Amino acid sequence: HNSFRHSVTPEQAFAARARRDRNEIEALWQTLAGPAGEQVVQARLQRLEDLAHGLYGAGGTFGFDEISRIAGELELLLEACRLKGYSDWPAQSTAAVAMIPPLLAVLDSVGPGAA
Numbered sequence: 421h422n423s424f425r426h427s428v429t430p431e432q433a434f435a436a437r438a439r440r441d442r443n444e445i446e447a448l449w450q451t452l453a454g455p456a457g458e459q460v461v462q463a464r465l466q467r468l469e470d471l472a473h474g475l476y477g478a479g480g481t482f483g484f485d486e487i488s489r490i491a492g493e494l495e496l497l498l499e500a501c502r503l504k505g506y507s508d509w510p511a512q513s514t515a516a517v518a519m520i521p522p523l524l525a526v527l528d529s530v531g532p533g534a535a
Contacts (some may be wrong), residue, residue: 442527
């Protein structure tokens with residue numbers, strides 16, 4: 421009986437994390453379209469930036485270069501908004517928001533049954 425038979429590889433752990441992050445990113449993205457106070461919007465944008473940062477690093481570590489590339493671009497756009505105190509939001513949102521659908525699509529590629 422092999423005790424390692426049910427162990428999870430780092431790549432499988434990343435895939436599970438990617439699916440969780442994907443769902444949270446989509447939920448945050450959808451809530452940004454609705455009405456919310458400035459502090460709530462800023463907290464959601466900060467969370468998106470944190471998720472993008474994590475995916476940027478982990479994606480590269482585990483060989484998911486496209487995830488890393490798109491997440492890195494999103495992180496930089498959100499960081500630029502944050503460093504300006506979100507004063508350009510939502511005017512600056514166009515570029516950041518445009519990065520979310522491709523990120524969701526590439527995260528879907530590591531879902532169950534993905535190559």
